[in-house]
Amino acid sequence: MENQIWNQWAKALVDYLNDQDLSASLIRCQNVFTTTQVKNAILLIQRSAVDARMIFTRKAYLSLADLRLAQEARELIDAGADSTKAYLDEHLEPFGGSEQSELVATIGVYLLDANASVSKCAKLMYVHRNTITYRLQQIASITGFTIGDMPDTMTLYRLAAVIRLVHTASA
Numbered sequence: 001m002e003n004q005i006w007n008q009w010a011k012a013l014v015d016y017l018n019d020q021d022l023s024a025s026l027i028r029c030q031n032v033f034t035t036t037q038v039k040n041a042i043l044l045i046q047r048s049a050v051d052a053r054m055i056f057t058r059k060a061y062l063s064l065a066d067l068r069l070a071q072e073a074r075e076l077i078d079a080g081a082d083s084t085k086a087y088l089d090e091h092l093e094p095f096g097g098s099e100q101s102e103l104v105a106t107i108g109v110y111l112l113d114a115n116a117s118v119s120k121c122a123k124l125m126y127v128h129r130n131t132i133t134y135r136l137q138q139i140a141s142i143t144g145f146t147i148g149d150m151p152d153t154m155t156l157y158r159l160a161a162v163i164r165l166v167h168t169a170s171a
Contacts, residue, residue, distance in 0.1 A: 010061040025049055026061035047071060054168040055161045058113045058124075073161035077169075084166065091159045094142045103142070106135040108160040116148060 010026050017024055027049065029041050044067045052062050052070035059066070077084050095101045106121065110132065114121035118136070122129040136147055145152040 007060070014060045025053055027067070028061055028063045030064065032064075044068065044071065048074065051165060055164045056112055057164075069157055069161050070165075072158055073165050076158070076162050077165055084162070087162065088159075088166075091155070103135055103139055104159075104163070106132060107139060107147070107156050108163060110136065110147065111153070111157050112160050112164065 006028065010028075013026065027045055032038055032041050041064060044064060048067040048070040049062070051074050052066045055070050055073065056062060056066055076087055089097065092101075092104065095103050106125065109124050110116060110118075110121040113124055118129050118132045122132045125132070139156075140146045143152070143156070147153055147156060
């Protein structure tokens with residue numbers, strides 16, 4: 001219930017800001033109680049909010065977990081071009097080595113934009129929901145796990161985030 005209320009509030013606030021031609025990034029800081037946790041959250045926001053906005057382009061608000069993922073992706077990229085290329089080559093190899101494959105695109109939209117919703121992913125990709133279901137089955141076959149099984153799925157989240165940041169930086 002709390003998430004639903006938060007989502008409604010966040011959407012209303014974002015709609016209001018958009019109506020006023022104002023821009024802001026809402027960041028939900030859950031389980032932040034001590035001054036040390038507040039300080040760490042502020043530092044994470046300062047370091048990673050811009051990258052998180054590039055990764056999660058369709059989210060009304062970000063969470064600290066979103067910011068942590070953006071920080072991990074940035075650290076992989078900041079390790080250097082050779083290191084980033086090696087990371088992408090290693091993780092894209094099961095998908096034919098291409099960032100442009102339909103399966104890799106589906107991973108990004110499904111995990112980063114559609115909140116793991118087949119229907120929402122299908123709508124965002126302009127395909128039938130059965131197409132998304134089939135692609136997710138193909139991904140499970142290739143990777144050996146079902147998307148959604150943690151911590152295995154974190155590898156795919158990280159891959160999708162790195163690809164988004166690399167493409168946004170080069171655009």
